[in-house]
Amino acid sequence: MATEPRGWLARLRASLARTRETFGERLDALLAAPPDEAFYDRLEELLVTADVGAALSAAIVDAVRRDPRARTPEAVRAALAARLREALGPPGTLRLDPPPAVVLVLGVNGSGKTTTIGKLAYRLRAEGRRVLLAAGDTFRAAAIEQLELWGERVGAPVVRHQAGADPAAVVFDAAQAAAARRADALIVDTAGRLHTKVNLMEELKKIDRVIARALPQAPVERLLVLDASTGQNGLAQARHFHGAVGLTGAVLAKLDGTAKGGIVVAVAHELRIPITFVGVGERPDDLVPFDPDAFVEALLAAPPLR
Amino acid sequence: MFEGLQARLGEIVKRLTGRGALSPEDVDAALREVRLALLEADVNFKVAREFVERVRQAAVGQEVWKHLSPGQQVVKIVHRELTSLLGGATRELRFAPQPPTVVLLVGLHGVGKTTTAGKLAALLRRRGRAPLLVATDLRRPAAVRQLQVVGAAVRVPVFAPEGATDPVAVARRAVAQAVADGHDVVVVDSAGRQHADDALMAELAAMHEALRPQETLLVLDAMAGQDAVRMAEQFAARLRLDGLILTKLDGDARGGAALSAVAATGLPILFVGTGERPEALETFHPDRMASRILGMGDVLTLIERAEQTLSAEQAAELERKLRRAQFTFADFLDQLRQVRQMGPIDQLLEMIPGFSRAKLPGLTVDESQLRRIEAMIQSMTPQERAQPQLIDGSRRRRIAAGSGTTVQDVNRLLKQFDQVRRLMRQFDDRGRMGRLFPGR
Numbered sequence: 001m002a003t004e005p006r007g008w009l010a011r012l013r014a015s016l017a018r019t020r021e022t023f024g025e026r027l028d029a030l031l032a033a034p035p036d037e038a039f040y041d042r043l044e045e046l047l048v049t050a051d052v053g054a055a056l057s058a059a060i061v062d063a064v065r066r067d068p069r070a071r072t073p074e075a076v077r078a079a080l081a082a083r084l085r086e087a088l089g090p091p092g093t094l095r096l097d098p099p100p101a102v103v104l105v106l107g108v109n110g111s112g113k114t115t116t117i118g119k120l121a122y123r124l125r126a127e128g129r130r131v132l133l134a135a136g137d138t139f140r141a142a143a144i145e146q147l148e149l150w151g152e153r154v155g156a157p158v159v160r161h162q163a164g165a166d167p168a169a170v171v172f173d174a175a176q177a178a179a180a181r182r183a184d185a186l187i188v189d190t191a192g193r194l195h196t197k198v199n200l201m202e203e204l205k206k207i208d209r210v211i212a213r214a215l216p217q218a219p220v221e222r223l224l225v226l227d228a229s230t231g232q233n234g235l236a237q238a239r240h241f242h243g244a245v246g247l248t249g250a251v252l253a254k255l256d257g258t259a260k261g262g263i264v265v266a267v268a269h270e271l272r273i274p275i276t277f278v279g280v281g282e283r284p285d286d287l288v289p290f291d292p293d294a295f296v297e298a299l300l301a302a303p304p305l306r
Numbered sequence: 307m308f309e310g311l312q313a314r315l316g317e318i319v320k321r322l323t324g325r326g327a328l329s330p331e332d333v334d335a336a337l338r339e340v341r342l343a344l345l346e347a348d349v350n351f352k353v354a355r356e357f358v359e360r361v362r363q364a365a366v367g368q369e370v371w372k373h374l375s376p377g378q379q380v381v382k383i384v385h386r387e388l389t390s391l392l393g394g395a396t397r398e399l400r401f402a403p404q405p406p407t408v409v410l411l412v413g414l415h416g417v418g419k420t421t422t423a424g425k426l427a428a429l430l431r432r433r434g435r436a437p438l439l440v441a442t443d444l445r446r447p448a449a450v451r452q453l454q455v456v457g458a459a460v461r462v463p464v465f466a467p468e469g470a471t472d473p474v475a476v477a478r479r480a481v482a483q484a485v486a487d488g489h490d491v492v493v494v495d496s497a498g499r500q501h502a503d504d505a506l507m508a509e510l511a512a513m514h515e516a517l518r519p520q521e522t523l524l525v526l527d528a529m530a531g532q533d534a535v536r537m538a539e540q541f542a543a544r545l546r547l548d549g550l551i552l553t554k555l556d557g558d559a560r561g562g563a564a565l566s567a568v569a570a571t572g573l574p575i576l577f578v579g580t581g582e583r584p585e586a587l588e589t590f591h592p593d594r595m596a597s598r599i600l601g602m603g604d605v606l607t608l609i610e611r612a613e614q615t616l617s618a619e620q621a622a623e624l625e626r627k628l629r630r631a632q633f634t635f636a637d638f639l640d641q642l643r644q645v646r647q648m649g650p651i652d653q654l655l656e657m658i659p660g661f662s663r664a665k666l667p668g669l670t671v672d673e674s675q676l677r678r679i680e681a682m683i684q685s686m687t688p689q690e691r692a693q694p695q696l697i698d699g700s701r702r703r704r705i706a707a708g709s710g711t712t713v714q715d716v717n718r719l720l721k722q723f724d725q726v727r728r729l730m731r732q733f734d735d736r737g738r739m740g741r742l743f744p745g746r
Contacts, residue, residue, distance in 0.1 A: 045351050048345055048351050048532065049350075049351060049532045050532070051348075051531035051532050051533070053346070054342055054345040054346045055346070108529065108554070108557070109416075109418065109421075109554060110415070110416030110417060110418055110527065110554075111416060112415070112416055115415075139582075140452070141420075141451075141452045141453075141454075141455030141456045141459070142448040142449075142451035142452035142454075142455050143448075143452075145447075145448035145451050145452075146446075146447045146448035146449075146451075146452070148448075149447035149448055150447060163455070194554065194556060194557035194558075195557065195558075196556075196557045196558050197557075199673060199674060227416060227527075227529075229414070229527075229530050229531055229533050229534065229537070230529050230530065230531055231348030231529060231530055231531025231532060231534075231562070231563050232346055232347070232348050232531070233348070233528075233529040233557070233558065233559045234529070234531075236558050237529075254415065254416070254500045254501075256500050256501055257414070257500055257501025257502070257533065257537070258501060258533055258536055258537070259501075259531065259532075259533035259537075260533070262531075263531060281500070282499075282500060
């Protein structure tokens with residue numbers, strides 16, 4: 001079959017290059033004119049570009065359209081903010097009492113688990129808590145070393161085995177150590193796993209069972225780490241991890257780029273789990289509690305997010 | 307692979323191909339769904355809009371509606387446009403006329419640069435090259451160590467001097483070292499950042515200037531969202547990129563963002579990462595990927611994988627044994643291992659035309675079952691493997707104990723194996739198909 005001239009691709013390329021404005025700027029431009037049908041389509045597209053997802057974006061815009069008060073630009077903006085805020089649900093907090101609490105950190109490969117753990121440990125240490133880390137990622141090359149460097153940096157001992165060891169065994173030892181050393185919190189690193197790998201999800205369930213057995217009284221947080229640049233696959237990730245161990249929250253990592261992190265809106269909305277923390281930089285203190293109001297405000301604000 | 311997109315488009319395609327004649331309304335409805343499927347697969351909204359418009363124009367221009375099977379025509383057009391969107395022709399890695407060839411991998415944190423560097427080195431080694439890996443991510447904790455472990459796993463040396471702080475200097479020295487040691491390809495793993503900031507770009511630009519790489523490849527995560535286009539453009543604006551590598555395609559990532567990045571930058575995808583094993587990096591074929599997205603299967607890749615793991619002699623030997631019904635448990639074990647070397651069974655299934663995960667959502671191949679079978683055969687003596695009829699009750703108990711299975715498991719395996727052998731004997735008795743087709 002003859003190859004078509006690639007002219008349309010060149011045109012497409014040029015039109016993509018024009019997408020330079022921020023979400024807020026484009027919203028402002030949209031709101032400058034009175035709302036018509038095309039307006040709502042554009043609004044929907046705007047949400048899609050923030051990774052909120054086609055279905056949820058359509059639902060949100062539909063609600064805004066049917067809102068009798070949303071007739072002025074400011075009212076549309078407010079209605080949009082209210083709907084997004086509603087989808088996000090209440091903010092989440094970590095349950096750390098009674099100690100030792102366990103924080104099991106989960107996610108796909110490269111989502112930022114180990115770095116999130118380092119920052120979370122830093123945070124809990126700064127609050128004066130005794131933190132123990134479990135090097136449950138025995139698969140990825142040098143993952144244990146990476147966690148140990150974080151441990152040294154923030155002053156949290158690391159329970160580790162050799163690379164390739166059974167992660168459930170590492171976690172069991174760490175749980176025993178957490179009890180024996182009277183740690184306030186045990187943060188468990190796990191190997192990145194694509195949520196479609198059945199055997200790896202089984203491994204995760206086993207780790208979860210081991211925690212429940214070794215520390216039956218301990219509150220257990222099961223946090224999914226989502227990369228802010230993740231698209232709609234983030235929803236599939238969340239569904240699978242939630243199905244496997246029952247998530248208690250999610251952490252939005254790497255929200256310092258240009259990505260909007262809109263996927264957390266879809267995740268919080270569908271699974272009814274809170275977003276507990278957000279990673280906004282590369283320094284140890286760059287993990288902050290997720291504030292849904294501030295997130296929505298930042299998303300809809302004219303200046304670029306952070 | 308591109309799963310959601312594949313399922314949705316496959317469904318639309320099926321509806322179209324089932325029709326005798328299509329009305330313009332049918333086409334409009336189908337294209338609306340195509341657009342939604344693309345958006346849900348993280349395809350950039352502008353790319354989705356343009357793509358659908360493009361397909362509509364191409365379809366109308368050809369007056370396909372009068373044809374016998376108009377649906378097929380639309381599918382053909384979608385396939386062609388998708389292929390062109392994915393970059394058109396297969397683009398192979400280019401080597402410098404004067405070795406060493408320098409390949410620089412760039413990308414953000416967590417996309418899989420280091421893992422990909424290891425896989426690429428392994429692939430080059432399989433192709434008879436002598437690669438050298440270079441660790442220049444001196445910032446992220448244990449990044450150098452990670453590459454060293456990856457390098458050791460694929461038996462490729464890693465250049466990573468202790469205590470170095472200047473990545474450009476490290477890269478320069480590595481190239482000099484490669485020349486001295488006779489390495490013909492240098493794969494440079496660079497530092498990532500959480501976003502494409504000025505500091506990162508300056509470092510990479512300096513690296514690019516110093517090394518003049520033959521290939522500078524941007525590594526992209528298949529799970530990326532709408533921002534991937536902007537990110538790829540930021541890299542392309544500051545560095546002369548030659549191509550893309552798409553990682554983590556073995557999950558259910560829809561890959562639409564990466565597809566948009568191809569459209570936005572005009573850069574070809576050279577390789578795709580399809581698993582955690584070191585050999586899970588494959589040459590990207592736009593036409594085959596388009597076929598796979600549309601649920602037409604990917605038989606070519608399946609054959610290539612088989613060729614990669616099974617030599618011609620092995621195949622001939624196996625066929626001979628099959629025909630003479632000399633197939634033993636030892637052969638069976640070989641067979642099993644070879645198939646598993648080709649990759650996860652789930653992935654192999656997906657390459658079969660007509661296989662649809664959407665139709666069989668609950669289907670998962672239990673790899674642990676295969677491991678159990680392997681364990682049982684390994685618990686047999688060589689004599690037992692050659693003559694399974696020797697395996698009596700007490701031997702069965704021993705095999706079960708040795709493999710951590712039950713006597714029932716062993717019984718089932720023996721019974722299934724016996725059935726297979728019987729079937730083979732039927733092949734053997736009268737040429738190839740013998741009694742299976744008695745009427746012939």
